[in-house]
Amino acid sequence: MTDLQILPPQSFTPQAPPLAPKEQFNADATYTAKPWTLIWWRFRKHKLAVVSLAFMAILGFLALFADFMSPYTPNTISRLNTFAPPNVVRIFHEGQLHRPFIYPMKRARDIETARVIYQEDRGKVLPIRFFVAGETYNLLGLVETNIHFFGIDDRRQQINLLGTESLGRDLFSRLLYGARVTLSAGLIGVAFSFVLGLALGAISGYYGGWLDSMIQRLMEFIRSIPTIPLWMGLAAALPIAWDPLFVYVLITIILSLIGWTHLARVVRGRFLSLKSEDYVLAARLAGASEYRIVTRHMLPAMTSYIIAAVTLAIPEMILGETALSFLGLGLRPPVVSWGVLLQDAQNLRTISLAPWLLAPGVAVILVVLAFNFIGDGLRDAADPYGQ
Amino acid sequence: MLSYIGRRLMWAIPTLIFVSFISFVIIQLPPGDFVTAYAAQLRNSGDYITEAQEAALRAEWGLNDPLLVQYWRWISNIIFYGDFGRSLEWNSAVSDLIWERLGLTLAISTLSMVFTWLIAIPVGVYSATRQYSVFDYVFTVFGFLGKGVPDFLLALILMWMTFVWLNMDVGGLVSPQFEGQPWDLAKFGNMLTHIWIPLLVLATGGAAGLIRVMRANMLDELRKPYVETAYAQGFGERTVVWRYPVRVALNPFISTVGWALPALFSGDVITAVVLNLPTTGPLLLQALKMQDMYLAGSFILILSVFTVIGTVLSDILLALSDPRIRFS
Numbered sequence: 156m157t158d159l160q161i162l163p164p165q166s167f168t169p170q171a172p173p174l175a176p177k178e179q180f181n182a183d184a185t186y187t188a189k190p191w192t193l194i195w196w197r198f199r200k201h202k203l204a205v206v207s208l209a210f211m212a213i214l215g216f217l218a219l220f221a222d223f224m225s226p227y228t229p230n231t232i233s234r235l236n237t238f239a240p241p242n243v244v245r246i247f248h249e250g251q252l253h254r255p256f257i258y259p260m261k262r263a264r265d266i267e268t269a270r271v272i273y274q275e276d277r278g279k280v281l282p283i284r285f286f287v288a289g290e291t292y293n294l295l296g297l298v299e300t301n302i303h304f305f306g307i308d309d310r311r312q313q314i315n316l317l318g319t320e321s322l323g324r325d326l327f328s329r330l331l332y333g334a335r336v337t338l339s340a341g342l343i344g345v346a347f348s349f350v351l352g353l354a355l356g357a358i359s360g361y362y363g364g365w366l367d368s369m370i371q372r373l374m375e376f377i378r379s380i381p382t383i384p385l386w387m388g389l390a391a392a393l394p395i396a397w398d399p400l401f402v403y404v405l406i407t408i409i410l411s412l413i414g415w416t417h418l419a420r421v422v423r424g425r426f427l428s429l430k431s432e433d434y435v436l437a438a439r440l441a442g443a444s445e446y447r448i449v450t451r452h453m454l455p456a457m458t459s460y461i462i463a464a465v466t467l468a469i470p471e472m473i474l475g476e477t478a479l480s481f482l483g484l485g486l487r488p489p490v491v492s493w494g495v496l497l498q499d500a501q502n503l504r505t506i507s508l509a510p511w512l513l514a515p516g517v518a519v520i521l522v523v524l525a526f527n528f529i530g531d532g533l534r535d536a537a538d539p540y541g542q
Numbered sequence: 543m544l545s546y547i548g549r550r551l552m553w554a555i556p557t558l559i560f561v562s563f564i565s566f567v568i569i570q571l572p573p574g575d576f577v578t579a580y581a582a583q584l585r586n587s588g589d590y591i592t593e594a595q596e597a598a599l600r601a602e603w604g605l606n607d608p609l610l611v612q613y614w615r616w617i618s619n620i621i622f623y624g625d626f627g628r629s630l631e632w633n634s635a636v637s638d639l640i641w642e643r644l645g646l647t648l649a650i651s652t653l654s655m656v657f658t659w660l661i662a663i664p665v666g667v668y669s670a671t672r673q674y675s676v677f678d679y680v681f682t683v684f685g686f687l688g689k690g691v692p693d694f695l696l697a698l699i700l701m702w703m704t705f706v707w708l709n710m711d712v713g714g715l716v717s718p719q720f721e722g723q724p725w726d727l728a729k730f731g732n733m734l735t736h737i738w739i740p741l742l743v744l745a746t747g748g749a750a751g752l753i754r755v756m757r758a759n760m761l762d763e764l765r766k767p768y769v770e771t772a773y774a775q776g777f778g779e780r781t782v783v784w785r786y787p788v789r790v791a792l793n794p795f796i797s798t799v800g801w802a803l804p805a806l807f808s809g810d811v812i813t814a815v816v817l818n819l820p821t822t823g824p825l826l827l828q829a830l831k832m833q834d835m836y837l838a839g840s841f842i843l844i845l846s847v848f849t850v851i852g853t854v855l856s857d858i859l860l861a862l863s864d865p866r867i868r869f870s
Contacts, residue, residue, distance in 0.1 A: 375853065376557060384811060387830050388568050388842050474692055478812055481694060482827060497695075501816065503711065506702045513702075516695045524690040 194459055197536035204532025207525035214522065218334035222292040225328035226306040226314055229491045231290065233313060233323035235262060238509045239273050241318040248280050256282040259312045270508075281307045283314065318511035320499050329491050330515055336492040337473055338522070340407050344472040345465055347411035352418030353461070357449060359419065360426025367423075374416040385413060386475060390484040399490045406485050410475045414468050421464040425457040459537040467530035470523040477519050493519050546861055550854050561846035565839045566613045577605060620843075627836035629829070636840045640822060646715070647821040650737070651810075654744035655802055659795075661749040663788075666756025670764060671783060681753055688750020694812040697743045701817070710735065715819055743813050756791060763787035789863075796859050803852035804845045 188196070199205060217224050242257040258275040265272050287306040293299050307314045317326040359370040389409045397405075429435060430453075438452050473493075479485030480494025481501070488495055496515040500506055506513065577599050581591055591599075600606055607615075619625040626636035669678045704710050711717070716732050763769065764787055772782040811823035818824070822841070829837035 372553065372557065376561070376849065384826060384842065384845055387811065387827065388838060390830075470690075478692060478694065482812060482815060484827075484830065500698065503701055503705055506698065507705055510702065513695075513698070516692075516698070519692065520690045520695070523692075524686060527686065527689060 190459075194533075194536045198532050201528070201532035201535060203528045207528040207532075210521070210525050211529065214334060215338065217331055218338055220294075221328075221331035221335050223294055223302070224304045225325070225331045226287075226289060226303050227325045227328045228290050228292060229324065229329045229332040231324060231328075233319070236260075236313055236315070236319050236323040237321055238271065239313070239315050239319045239323070240509075241511050242315055243275075244283065244316070253280065254282055256280045257307065257314055259309070281309055281312055281314070284308055317514045318509065320509070320512060321505075326496075326511060326514060329496055330493075330518060333491045333493045333496050333515060334518070336403070336486065336490060337476060337494070337519075340403065340410070340476045340486075340492065341469045341472040343404075344407040344410040344414060344476070345468050347408055348415035348418055348468060348472075349461075349465055351411065351415035353422055355415070356419035356422025357426055360423035361430065361449060361453075363427075370419070374419060377413055378416050386410065386479055387482070387484055390479050399487060403486055403490060406476065406479065407472075410472050414471055414475075417468060417471075418461070418464050421460055422457070425460055426453065429453050429456055459533070463530055463533035463537045466526055466533055470526040470530075473519065473522060473526075543861065547858055550857050554850050554854050557850050558847060561850065562617055562843055563613065565843040565846060566616055568839055568842055570609070620840075626840040626843075629837040636837050639825065639837065640840070640844070643820060643822045643825055646819070647823070650740055650744070650819070650821060651802075654741050654748070657741060657745035658748035658752060661745060662752035662756055663792075663795075665749070666753045666791075667760055667783065667788060669753065669757040670760030671779075673761065681757075685750045685754045688746055689754075691747075692812075693743055693747045693810055694816045696747065697739060697813050697816045700739050700743065704739075740810075740813055740817055740819060744810055747810075752795070756795075759791035759793075760787055763790050793860065793863070796856060796863055799852075799856050799859065803855070804848040 222228070239260055242260070244255050244257060246253055246255055248256065258277055259279050259281055260273045261276045263272055263274060264270065283305055284307065285305050286302050287308060288301050289303040289306055291299060291301040305314075313319075313325065315325050315327065317330060319325055320329075355370050355374075359367045386409060389412070390406060435448060435452055438448050443452070476485055476492065477494035477497065480487075480492055481497045483498065486492045486495055488498075493515040496512075497519075500512040500516065577596050580599070581596055584590055605612070616627070619627070624637060626640075628634070629636050629639055665681055669681050672678055701711075715736055716729060717736075764783075766787075769782060769787055772786055773779075777785075811827060813819075814821045814823035815827055826838065826841045829841065
């Protein structure tokens with residue numbers, strides 16, 4: 156005891172190392188910030204993830220308001236405008252700055268091959284106008300209107316930012332409408348697999364024992380079958396005559412039947428490591444019910460991990476839907492999805508004639524990459540207290 | 543070790559029964575049955591059978607029996623006689639159809655897997671040992687792109703580019719003029735100009751993901767003290783890296799090598815369809831589209847059996863390479 160008393164009192168209080176004022180502020184903020192603020196700070200460091208998040212927000216907006224943002228409806232056929240190449244938006248006319256405009260396309264025939272070709276008519280200018288009147292539609296199924304975000308004022312000409320396909324339908328409009336179906340299929344599929352994965356992962360991780368090993372075997376097995384043949388087998392069993400909307404729901408369920416395993420693995424791992432935490436034991440000793448322990452004490456501690464895993468699962472779903480529809484086993488033509496649009500690009504002759512038909516493929520790549528980056532960023536940020 | 547293998551095999555039996563049942567259910571899923579499809583086929587060719595004849599056929603083939611009885615008949619034919627049933631569309635035995643196309647499928651899948659490994663392992667090791675170097679970034683970008691670009695899209699783009707720039711149609715296994723010809727040097731050479739696309743597509747698709755896995759594993763291993771010890775003993779970098787951490791980092795590869803078995807069998811379905819290759823994948827797609835369910839169900843059954851065998855195989859391999867597993 157005497158030894159202790161001899162020691163000077165300040166040696167008991169650890170001295171903070173000298174810090175620059177700014178760092179001091181940051182450190183203080185870090186100590187007092189809420190977990191979600193910390194996660195956001197860490198997420199912000201992943202530049203690609205932030206850019207991807209912005210990209211997806213814009214795309215989501217475009218998809219939600221597809222009927223307003225697109226100049227035409229997805230099924231407007233224009234027989235004199237088949238396989239028209241994309242219009243180039245220009246701002247210089249005869250060397251002078253001009254508001255954004257396009258040149259009209261002149262339809263002609265190649266003398267040798269008799270193939271339809273399109274040429275820009277440099278003499279005339281078609282300015283792009285905003286909030287123009289076009290075809291009527293129901294905005295979000297609520298308001299009937301005919302105002303489109305942009306378009307051109309011309310009876311004969313169309314503005315086709317991404318060109319047209321074999322029936323002269325505007326690919327840009329179809330791409331936006333397709334984004335609705337494809338993105339929502341991914342989200343709904345993930346929602347289903349989220350429920351399955353959370354339930355089975357939680358049971359398997361929390362209770363363990365023979366239930367755990369049964370679920371583990373099942374997951375292992377599902378993971379190891381090549382997914383595409385299994386998806387195909389299930390998708391092909393859906394009768395062709397069914398309502399497209401119903402088929403759409405079933406396809407998303409089929410996608411999620413296989414996708415849940417990854418999520419379940421993450422949830423199980425978290426449950427296993429949280430089960431032995433002191434605060435869980437404390438809750439149990441305090442007499443909390445199992446349901447309360449799981450939902451109140453354990454689930455909040457893994458929310459960020461689950462969100463990261465869910466984000467990483469979305470691109471799988473999107474790729475699955477695209478692949479199935481591309482093969483003709485998923486969604487079918489009256490429905491417009493990116494996979495359905497890519498069906499037009501199956502044929503080598505068509506692609507060499509109209510390479511812009513691959514645009515939905517580019518969209519798929521961008522979206523898949525964006526979700527992967529966001530997921531990576533979230534995974535890094537999921538545990539803001541770690542190193 | 544033997545008891546470990548025994549335990550794994552014991553697990554395999556209920557799984558096999560389970561998957562065969564699932565396959566049978568998939569066969570039964572579409573509305574109607576074999577006779578309905580058969581009658582429809584006859585009608586298409588101008589022939590017809592009466593309701594009574596249909597009923598007689600149903601009774602003869604036992605289609606009115608309970609599901610379990612039918613299942614037993616189907617599975618016992620497969621187990622005891624190797625008879626997978628008949629394909630309605632092709633009007634021949636399912637097993638003949640499958641074996642016919644299996645050779646090429648196996649060749650393409652095996653080759654592409656070998657290429658995948660040849661690319662992924664050295665690149666993964668390089669990326670990990672030279673972390674944040676220029677090439678590491680290049681490979682990282684490549685990895686992300688490979689993850690984002692669907693295989694079939696890559697195949698389409700490659701086909702289109704060779705068509706536009708080299709003016710070659712590389713779809714199919716050989717050019718049309720060689721189709722049905724006996725194999726000789728010219729045909730073989732022609733095949734080589736076609737086969738590189740599926741190999742390239744499949745290898746890059748697989749390698750992109752594996753490089754990431756290999757790099758992450760290697761980074762974990764390189765930080766461990768035993769690596770430092772090895773350096774301290776005076777071994778050169780090459781010896782240290784390839785002799786110790788690489789062996790450990792390969793563990794996830796071994797545990798998934800068994801899964802390659804079903805993938806080998808099915809080939810990459812979509813790529814094969816896009817490239818119009820005569821492998822098993824397009825056959826499966828065709829069977830599914832025509833609801834030729836015996837062919838499709840047999841496919842799924844064979845795939846599943848391969849999966850189970852593959853999983854057991856990789857478990858055994860893992861146990862061989864890592865003593866911790868077989869004693870736990």
